[in-house]
Amino acid sequence: MTEPFAQPTALAHVRVTVTDIHRSKAFYQQLLGTDPAIDFSDQVDEPGVLEDRERFYGGSVFRLGDQVFGLRPVAPKGQRFDPDTVGLDHVSFVVGSVDELHQAAARLDAAGVEHGEVTDLGDAGMVILSVQDPDDINLELAALTG
Secondary structure, X not given: OOOOOOOOOOOOEEEEEOOOHHHHHHHHHHHHOOOOOEEOXXXXXXXXXXXXXXXXXXXXXXXXXXXXXXXXXXXXXXXXXXXXXXXXXXXXXXXXXXHHHHHHHHHHHHOOOOOOOOEEOHHHOEEEEEEEOOXXXXXXXXXXXX
């Protein structure tokens, strides 16, 4: 008989590595429309913080419903994200409606943040709004329609 195993039902959290925590935190506050639930970015320059798990490596953490999205500020200045290498391709955040996508686009416009068009993916059952973060990480806001 096969032993039972834990079968995941959702992602608990995603954390991305960033080059400048202050710039990235401000961007994600604008994109997500909320402040971090946990924030040690004010301590990022203190000795040992970048290695301190209890202070979230000097990063910021956003609560998104039952899930968590974090920023870890350890990438070298000038480094850029590349979706064509092994690892992350993009992160997609679910929103409640297509109207919320249009509201997000207006909020990004007001902040001077470039983004794609609100796009219906047809048979995929979602409408998306694409944007790049300050380190060029590919992001989507997605409204599920199917």
